[in-house]
Amino acid sequence: xxxxxxxxxxxxDFRTGNIDFEGxxxxxxxxxxxxxxxxxxxxxxKTLDKHTGDIISMDDFRAIYRALVHRPEFExxxxxxxxxxxxxxxGQLLKFLVKEQFQTxxxxxxxxxxxxxxxxxxxxxxxxxxxxxxxIRYMNSEECxxxxxxxxxxxxxxxxxxxxxxxxxxxxxxxxxxxxxxxSHLWGYTSALLKGCRCLEIDCWDGHNNEPVVYHxxxxxxxxxxxxVIHVIDKYxxxxxxxxxxxxxxxxxxxxxxxxxxxxxxxxxxDKLLSSPIGGEVDMTRLPSPEALKFKVLIKNKKVGTLxxxxxxxxxxxxxxxxxxxxxxxxxxxSDDTIPPPTVRSPSKRKGERRSSLLPQKKPKMRKTKIALxxxxxxxxxxxxxxVSFDHSLQxxxxxxxxxxxxxxxxxxxRSSAREFIAHTARFITRIYPKGTRMTSSNYNxxxxxxxxxxxxxxxxxxxxxxxxLQDGKFLxxxxxxxxxxxxxxxxxxxxxxPRNVGxxxxxxxxxxxxxSGHQLPPSSMSKTNKADPxxxxxxxxxxxxxxxxxxxxxxxxxLCPKWNETFSFNIQVPELAMIRFCVExxxxxxxxxxxxxxxxxxxxLNTGYRKIPLISKDGIKLESASLFAHIWYY
Numbered sequence: 001x002x003x004x005x006x007x008x009x010x011x012x013d014f015r016t017g018n019i020d021f022e023g024x025x026x027x028x029x030x031x032x033x034x035x036x037x038x039x040x041x042x043x044x045x046k047t048l049d050k051h052t053g054d055i056i057s058m059d060d061f062r063a064i065y066r067a068l069v070h071r072p073e074f075e076x077x078x079x080x081x082x083x084x085x086x087x088x089x090x091g092q093l094l095k096f097l098v099k100e101q102f103q104t105x106x107x108x109x110x111x112x113x114x115x116x117x118x119x120x121x122x123x124x125x126x127x128x129x130x131x132x133x134x135x136i137r138y139m140n141s142e143e144c145x146x147x148x149x150x151x152x153x154x155x156x157x158x159x160x161x162x163x164x165x166x167x168x169x170x171x172x173x174x175x176x177x178x179x180x181x182x183x184s185h186l187w188g189y190t191s192a193l194l195k196g197c198r199c200l201e202i203d204c205w206d207g208h209n210n211e212p213v214v215y216h217x218x219x220x221x222x223x224x225x226x227x228x229v230i231h232v233i234d235k236y237x238x239x240x241x242x243x244x245x246x247x248x249x250x251x252x253x254x255x256x257x258x259x260x261x262x263x264x265x266x267x268x269x270x271d272k273l274l275s276s277p278i279g280g281e282v283d284m285t286r287l288p289s290p291e292a293l294k295f296k297v298l299i300k301n302k303k304v305g306t307l308x309x310x311x312x313x314x315x316x317x318x319x320x321x322x323x324x325x326x327x328x329x330x331x332x333x334x335s336d337d338t339i340p341p342p343t344v345r346s347p348s349k350r351k352g353e354r355r356s357s358l359l360p361q362k363k364p365k366m367r368k369t370k371i372a373l374x375x376x377x378x379x380x381x382x383x384x385x386x387x388v389s390f391d392h393s394l395q396x397x398x399x400x401x402x403x404x405x406x407x408x409x410x411x412x413x414x415r416s417s418a419r420e421f422i423a424h425t426a427r428f429i430t431r432i433y434p435k436g437t438r439m440t441s442s443n444y445n446x447x448x449x450x451x452x453x454x455x456x457x458x459x460x461x462x463x464x465x466x467x468x469x470l471q472d473g474k475f476l477x478x479x480x481x482x483x484x485x486x487x488x489x490x491x492x493x494x495x496x497x498x499p500r501n502v503g504x505x506x507x508x509x510x511x512x513x514x515x516x517s518g519h520q521l522p523p524s525s526m527s528k529t530n531k532a533d534p535x536x537x538x539x540x541x542x543x544x545x546x547x548x549x550x551x552x553x554x555x556x557x558x559x560l561c562p563k564w565n566e567t568f569s570f571n572i573q574v575p576e577l578a579m580i581r582f583c584v585e586x587x588x589x590x591x592x593x594x595x596x597x598x599x600x601x602x603x604x605x606l607n608t609g610y611r612k613i614p615l616i617s618k619d620g621i622k623l624e625s626a627s628l629f630a631h632i633w634y635y
Contacts, residue, residue, distance in 0.1 A: 001121055001123050001124060001131070002086075002121060002124075002131050002132070002133060005120065005121045005133070006062065006065075007058070009031065010027060010058060010061060010062075011058070013026075013027050013030075014057075014058050014061075017055075018055040018056055018057050018060075019055060019056060019061070020054055020055050020056075021040075021041070021044055021054070024040070024044060024056065024061060024064065025037070025040065027061065028040070028065075028068075031065075033065070033068065033069060034520075034624045034625040035068060035520065035625050036520045036522070036523075036530070036625045036626065038523050038529065038530040039068075039520050039523075039530045039559070039560050039625075040064075040068070041529075041530070042529055042530040042560065043064050043067045043068060043560075044056070044064060046067075047060045047063055047064055048060075069136060070132070070136070071136070071517070071519065071561065071629075073516055073517055073563075073629060074132075074135065074136050074139050075132065077096070077100070077135075077139075077610065078132050078135045081093070081095060081096045086131070086132070087124065087129050087130070087131060088129060088130040088131075088134075088135060089128065089129050089130075090108060090111040090112055090115060090128045090129065090130075091108075091111075093111040093114065093115065093130055094106060094107070094108060094110070094111040097110060097111065097114075100609050100610055101144075101608065101609035101610065102608040102609050102633075103609075112128060114130075114138055114143070115128060115129065115130050115134065117138075118130070118134045118135075118137040118138040118141065119131065119133070119134030119137075120133055120134060120137065121133060121134070139610070139612065140612060140627075144607075144610065144611055144612050145607065145611065145612055145613075145614065146599070146601065146606060146607055146611040146612065146613045146614075146630070146632065147476065147601050147605055147606075147607065148605045148606065148607050149607075151476070151477050151478065151479075151602075151605045152479060152480075153479045154478055154479035154481050155478065155479070156478045156483075156484070156485040157485065158243070158289060158290045158291040158483065159289045159291050159292075160289055160485065160491070161286050161287035161288065161289060161399075162244075162287040162288065162289065162290060162293070162381065162429060162455075163287055163399070163425070163426070163427065163428060163429050163455060164485060164486055164491045165290065165455060165483040165484060165485055165486060166450060166455060166457075166474065166475075166483070166484045166485075166486060167198050167199055167246070167429075167455050167456050167482065167483055168195075168196055168197045168198050168199070168471070168475045168482040168483075169197065169198070169199035169246075169248075169431065169455075169456035169457060169458040169459070170192045170197045170199065170200055170201060170458060170459065170460075170461045171201055171433050171434055171458035171459055171460050171461075172201055172203070172216060172441065172460060173188050173189055173192050173197075173200045173201050173202070173461065174186075174188045174189065174201075174202070174203065174214050174215065174216075174224060174229065175188055175216065175221060175441060175460070175462055176188050176462045177441070177462065178439060178440045178441045179216050179219060179221065179438070179439060179440075179441050179460075181219070181220045181221065182221050182441070183221065183222045184214060184215045184216070184221050184222045184223060184224045185222075185224065186224060186228060186229065186232045188461070188462060189229060189232045189233060189236070190232055190236055191461065192461050193233070193236040193237060193239060193240060193245075194236065194239060194240055195240065195461065195472070195475075196240040196241050196475055196480045196481060196482040197461065197482060198241065198243060198244065198245055198246060198482035198483065199245075199246040199247075199248055199300075199431070199456050199458065200233070200245070200246070200247055200248065201248045201250060201433075201458065202214055202226070202229060202247055202248070202249050202250065203215060203216060203217060203250045203252070204226055204249060204250065204251050204252060204253050204257075204261060205217055205223075205252045205253060206252075206253050206254050206257050207223065207225065207226075207257070210256065210257060210260055211225055211226070211227065211257075211260065212225075212226040212227075212253050212257045212258075212260055212261050213225055213226060214226055214229050217252055226260075226261055226264060227264050227268070230264050230265060230268045230269065231268055233245070233247070233269075233297070234268050234269055234272065237272060237297060238272075238295055240480065240481075240482075241480070241481040241482045241483075242294045242295055242481070243290040243291075243293070243294060243481050243482060243483050244274075244290055244293035244294070244295075244296045244297070244298055245296075245297050245298070246297075246298045246299075246300050246382055246456075247265075247297060247298070247299055247300060248300040248382075248384075248404075248431065248456075248458075249261075249299065249300060249301040251301055251302070251371075251375075254370070255322040255370050255371070255372040256372075258371065258372035258374070258375040259372045259374045259375070261375055262372065262374035262375040262377075262378060263374070265297075265299065265378060266378075269297050272295060272296060272297045273296075273297050273299075273378065274293065274296040274297060274298050274299075274380055274381075275314070275377070275378055275380070276311060276314065276380065277307065277380055277381075278292055278293065278296075284307065284398060284399065284400050285399065286399060287381055287399050287400060287429075288381065290483050293381075298380065298381060298382045299375075299378045299379050299380075299382065300379070300382035300383075300384055300402065301375060301376070301378070301379050301382075301383075301384055302325055302369065302371055302376070302379075302383070302384050303371075303376045303377075303379040303383040303384075304323040304325055304371050304373065304376045305323070305376070307380065310376070310377040313373065313377060314377060321372070321373040321374075322370050322371065322372055322373065323370075323371055323373060323376070324368050324369070324370055324371075325368070325369045325370075325371055380400070381400045382400070382402055382429070383398075383400055383401045383402065384401075384402060384404065385397060385401035385402060385403055386403075387403035387404070387405050390413075390417060390420040390421065390423070390424050391420075393424055393427075393428060394423070394424075394427075397427075397428055399427065399428065401428065402428060402429040402430065402431060402456075403428060403429075403430050403431070404430075404431040404432075404433060405430065405431070405432055405433075406432075406433060406434075406435055406436075407432055407433065407434055407435050407444045407449075408435050410432050410449060410454070411448070414448060414449070414451075414452050414499075418452055418498040418499060418500065419496065419498050421452045421453075422452050422453050422490060422495060422497065422498065423493060423495070425452060425453035425454055425455065425490065426453060426490065426491055426492060426493045426495065427493060429455045429456060430453075430454045430455060430456065431454070431455070431456035431457075431458055432446075432449045432454050432456070432457050432458060433458045434458070434459070434460060438460075440463075441460040441462060441463045442460070442463060442465075443459045443460055443463055443465060443467035443468060444459075444467065445466075445467055445470070445541075446459060446467060446470055446471055446474075447470060447541045447542065447577075447579065448499075450474070450577065451499040451542070451543055451577055452490075452498075452499065453486055453490035453491075455486075457471075459471050464618050464619055464620060466581070468620070469581065469598055469600045469616075469620075470541060470579055470581070470600055472600065472616075472620060473579055473581070473599075473600030473601045473602065474579060474602060476601055476602075476605070477601075477602050477604075477605055487574075487576035487577065489505045489576075499543040499544060499577075500543070500544055500545075502543055502545065502573055502574050505574065506573045506574060507574070507575060507576070508571060508572065508573055509570075509571070509572045509575040509603065509634050509635070510569070510570075510571055510634060510635055511569070511570040511571075511572060511603070511606075511632075511633075511634040512567060512568070512569050512570075512632075512633045512634065513538060513567070513568045513569075513570075513630055513631070513632055513633075514565070514566070514567045514568075514630060514631040515536055515538075515552055515564045515565075515566050515567075515568065515628065515630050516563070516564065516565055516610075516629045516630055516631060517561060517562060517563045517564065517565075517628070517629045518534060518536075518555075518559075518561070518562045518564075518584065518626075518627070518628050518629070519560075519561055519625075519626065519627050519628075519629065520559075520560060520561075520625040520626050520627070521534050521559040521560075521562065521584060521596055521597065521615070521626050522559065522596045522597060522615075522617075522623060522626055523559045524559070524586040524588070524594060524596075525594060526586075526588060526594075527559075530559055530560060531557050531558070531559055532557075532558075532559035532586040532596065533554050533555065533556050533557060533586055533587040533588075534554070534555055534558070534559060534562050534584055534585070534586060534587075534596065535551060535552050535553065535554045535555070535584075535585055535586075535587055535593070536551070536552040536564070536582060536583070536584050536585075536628065537549055537550070537551050537552075537581075537582075537583045537585065538550050538551075538552075538568055538570075538580065538581070538582055538583075539580070539581040539583065540570055540572060540578055540579070540580055540581075540603070541578065541579040541580075541581065542572065542573075542574055542575075542577045542578035542579065542603075543573060543574045543577060543578075545573050545574075546572050546573055546574060546577075546578050548570065550568045550570075552564050552566050552568075553566065554587045559586075559596075572603060575603045575604055576604060578602070578603040578604075579600055579601070579602055579603065580600070580601060580602075580603050580606065581598060581599070581600040582598060582599045582600075582613050582615075582628060583595070583597075583598040584596040584597045584598065584615060584628065595618055596615075596626075597615030597616060597617060597623050597626055598615065598616055599613050599614055599615055599616055599628075606632055606634065607632060608632050608633055608634065609631065609632065609633075610629070610630075610631050611629070611630055611631070611632050612627050612628075612629060613627055613628040613629070613630060614626075614627055615627060615628070
């Protein structure tokens with residue numbers, strides 16, 4: 001039957017005679033078979049070696065199709081459950097689902113649905129059976145992905161207060177390159193929003209003709225009009241997620257242009273802009289939930305006076321009013337988001353002296369900021385508040401006041417007072433941002449700040465690398481909506497959990513991964529054909545105790561279908577915080593590897609059984625035809 005089905009499928013394309021490489025590609029596309037051109041070229045050439053010319057017959061095409069599609073590891077599984085090696089009845093498929101895929105809740109209906117969806121041969125499908133063709137299509141589908149299908153949609157409780165979630169956050173969103181000379185571009189906002197980012201940063205400065213501009217101040221980065229940025233945000237704000245979007249304003253504008261900003265926000269965003277508390281309640285003892293704030297844009301900026309005063313003012317029409325805000329100069333200036341002045345350190349400085357310089361020396365300077373009330377009044381649940389100390393926050397800070405802390409100072413805090421840090425993030429939204437000395441817009445490791453419950457760990461989305469891969473992987477969870485509920489022990493105000501002392505909060509997971517094979521991996525950039533020497537690294541990111549990395553062997557000269565059959569075991573103490581990253585590299589030499597592709601996901605989103613691991617390029621683009629195949633098991 002499979003033979004007849006195949007001929008019927010392709011005979012039309014061979015009606016006018018044999019086909020060339022272009023025709024072969026077109027036919028595979030029509031059959032919806034993903035392929036890498038380099039690998040296809042290699043298989044095509046091998047088939048041509050058997051005869052002269054550069055065209056192939058129907059039999060040749062069948063051989064190419066089989067070389068690309070009929071993977072021995074799939075055939076082996078199929079034959080293990082098939083009654084005659086050719087057909088899989090629904091009962092046998094059900095056995096496979098329960099025994100191999102650990103789908104204990106699967107029943108006859110589940111098996112039948114899979115047959116109806118993936119079996120291409122009509123005669124086989126009507127008999128409630130599956131051919132190898134259908135089985136292969138099923139094994140290559142999203143249903144057999146390593147990422148749990150339940151986690152592809154929103155499954156978490158979205159009614160907790162905002163501070164109970166990790167929130168996907170971007171830093172210097174307007175930049176699409178480095179932060180010294182790079183271009184500012186509206187695409188920075190569009191791409192971040194399409195990725196499900198829920199906190200954008202806007203650096204605002206006075207522009208010509210009373211029109212504020214967005215750029216990285218005191219640098220040569222180009223400028224874009226604030227008005228255009230808000231138009232783009234209005235268009236894309238809720239395309240990838242319905243949950244609230246926070247605009248974090250780094251405001252350097254004069255009061256006059258701040259009024260223009262307020263006017264832009266109100267007129268362009270209209271009803272999307274949250275300009276008063278939801279339900280008209282001024283009782284601000286608990287932050288609202290993402291569910292209650294759906295389709296709303298929140299402004300994060302400094303605010304003067306109280307919310308009651310803002311609401312009274314909104315009833316009257318007022319313009320041009322300005323208030324002064326006094327605050328102490330930042331303790332962590334060096335890690336602040338502005339580019340620091342060069343410091344000259346005398347070589348004689350010893351460690352002891354350097355340590356003493358961390359202690360408060362002289363009275364902190366007061367800095368006065370002028371804020372237009374029109375802009376101040378748009379701040380409701382996300383008021384920017386200078387961070388003084390954990391103790392100060394505990395005594396004075398309100399739940400709607402948020403802190404932004406530079407990565408260097410935050411790292412110091414998490415090393416010296418992790419427990420206080422967690423108690424702080426259980427109450428208040430805390431944003432972490434990269435230090436100003438990262439001229440190339442490089443990123444820090446977000447994991448150490450997630451470990452202490454920081455909600456907004458802001459990264460440079462334009463800079464690819466492991467840090468952004470962790471960010472993308474973490475926010476695949478919960479339907480990619482940009483909000484992920486923090487584990488209970490990071491939401492509890494009386495928690496004793498710390499990343500270095502997990503104590504009774506440990507729920508150890510024993511994880512076993514059998515790396516079976518790879519398929520159509522990207523060839524090495526050194527290869528003139530379709531070759532690479534692939535190896536796979538499996539890395540765990542999480543609390544310090546869980547951080548680990550294991551490497552497979554190197555398979556020489558095979559990127560098309562390398563086989564490993566190696567098993568890796570991991571013991572993970574805090575799986576709720578752990579991320580797992582599969583990274584495929586080409587061994588160029590003993591000291592140098594070339595990145596080929598990776599996939600990162602939360603450990604709690606791992607599927608069990610035989611699973612396909614998709615691969616993503618350096619630039620975050622899914623490699624359509626490349627994947628790994630593994631067996632996953634944990635308890």
